[in-house]
Amino acid sequence: MHKITITRPDDWHLHLRDGEALKAVLPDTAHRFARAIVMPNLRPPVTTIALAAEYRQRILDALPTATVRTEPVEGDDLSTLRQAQCERSGELNFEPLMTLYLTDNTSIKDVEEAKASGFVKAFKLYPAGATTNSDSGVTSLDKCAAALSAMEKLGMPLLVHAEVTDADVDVFDREKVFIDRHMKPLLVKYPALKVVFEHITTKDAAEFVASAPANVAATITPHHLLMNRNAMFTGGIRPHHYCLPILKREEHRVALVKVATSGSPKFFLGTDSAPHAKSAKESACGCAGMYSAHAGIELYAEVFETANALHKLEGFASFYGADFYGLPRNTDQITLVKEVWSVPAEIAFADEVLVPLRAGQTVAWKIV
Ligand code: NCD
Numbered sequence: 441m442h443k444i445t446i447t448r449p450d451d452w453h454l455h456l457r458d459g460e461a462l463k464a465v466l467p468d469t470a471h472r473f474a475r476a477i478v479m480p481n482l483r484p485p486v487t488t489i490a491l492a493a494e495y496r497q498r499i500l501d502a503l504p505t506a507t508v509r510t511e512p513v514e515g516d517d518l519s520t521l522r523q524a525q526c527e528r529s530g531e532l533n534f535e536p537l538m539t540l541y542l543t544d545n546t547s548i549k550d551v552e553e554a555k556a557s558g559f560v561k562a563f564k565l566y567p568a569g570a571t572t573n574s575d576s577g578v579t580s581l582d583k584c585a586a587a588l589s590a591m592e593k594l595g596m597p598l599l600v601h602a603e604v605t606d607a608d609v610d611v612f613d614r615e616k617v618f619i620d621r622h623m624k625p626l627l628v629k630y631p632a633l634k635v636v637f638e639h640i641t642t643k644d645a646a647e648f649v650a651s652a653p654a655n656v657a658a659t660i661t662p663h664h665l666l667m668n669r670n671a672m673f674t675g676g677i678r679p680h681h682y683c684l685p686i687l688k689r690e691e692h693r694v695a696l697v698k699v700a701t702s703g704s705p706k707f708f709l710g711t712d713s714a715p716h717a718k719s720a721k722e723s724a725c726g727c728a729g730m731y732s733a734h735a736g737i738e739l740y741a742e743v744f745e746t747a748n749a750l751h752k753l754e755g756f757a758s759f760y761g762a763d764f765y766g767l768p769r770n771t772d773q774i775t776l777v778k779e780v781w782s783v784p785a786e787i788a789f790a791d792e793v794l795v796p797l798r799a800g801q802t803v804a805w806k807i808v
């Protein structure tokens with residue numbers, strides 16, 4: 441197959457940052473995806489409806505209005521026409537779906553207001569200290585009991601960065617240990633809570649989610665489907681392949697590909713595209729996060745093609761996430777062609793640059 445047309449996908453886990461950085465990265469996502477679940481780990485974190493409303497407006501204001509093409513030309517397919525139309529009207533038809541950062545102090549009222557707002561779609565649980573900008577995260581799930589009960593009652597999804605933070609737990613085991621210590625007890629206490637196990641990276645997480653009830657789902661990133669932990673050390677240390685949860689052994693990557701391409705509605709697309717300036721990555725203490733929005737659907741096409749499962753891409757990328765969140769599926773389409781293109785070595789990022797995934801290398805699929 442050299443060409444595939446699918447319903448326009450959504451990204452169910454995305455870091456957009458803020459200010460000039462937001463302006464630099466947003467077009468990559470908005471050109472591919474109709475909607476994205478926007479992570480709240482700004483500094484300070486997005487903990488209230490008011491902060492989420494302001495952040496949402498800044499995202500909408502940052503949407504590209506520049507007209508790339510004004511008139512459709514002969515041979516344009518529907519998605520190109522749609523894009524040209526949006527560009528003509530000065531907007532990219534992209535909807536940010538907002539999340540609130542769960543803290544020890546999140547109240548029942550916060551949850552009720554979030555639900556009533558319509559634009560906040562979930563709460564994000566970062567164990568304190570687990571990853572980039574997580575120092576205001578949850579110190580103990582017991583402190584969130586009231587908020588979690590309210591979420592369960594109102595059908596408000598909890599998105600979980602599922603890693604323990606204990607220094608004495610090996611960094612490669614932190615997801616697996618979280619399942620037994622926190623995920624299982626959480627679901628015993630709140631059996632009807634909608635939970636997205638974010639960016640799963642292990643066979644253990646894949647099996648856990650596959651055998652859990654329908655209110656438990658998972659997102660999977662392109663990098664965890666494409667790379668194992670060797671990618672951090674190919675010929676030397678590779679800071680641009682450092683992210684959290686960290687890349688794992690090959691057997692885990694294989695398990696992730698298996699569930700992603702299985703057609704199970706419990707697994708859906710979440711890039712976890714997490715831009716950091718090159719200087720912050722290439723440092724004595726480099727930040728965690730990979731930037732993949734520039735090829736946010738194309739990289740998944742590579743994975744699904746290699747697994748002989750291109751026909752399963754649409755469900756994973758465009759249907760199951762919307763279904764889980766109770767949102768309508770998108771109605772327009774995108775087309776991908778099998779055509780090699782080169783990823784630039786660097787992309788402008790506010791007054792710095794960032795190094796995208798596959799920098800200086802090629803991607804096998806291209807969005808039309
Ligand atoms: C993310 C970031 O940079 O905000 N980093 C990452 O490695 N994925 C945070 C996160 O999702 O853990």
Ligand code: ZN
Nearest residue numbers: 455479712714
């Ligand atoms: Zn993330």
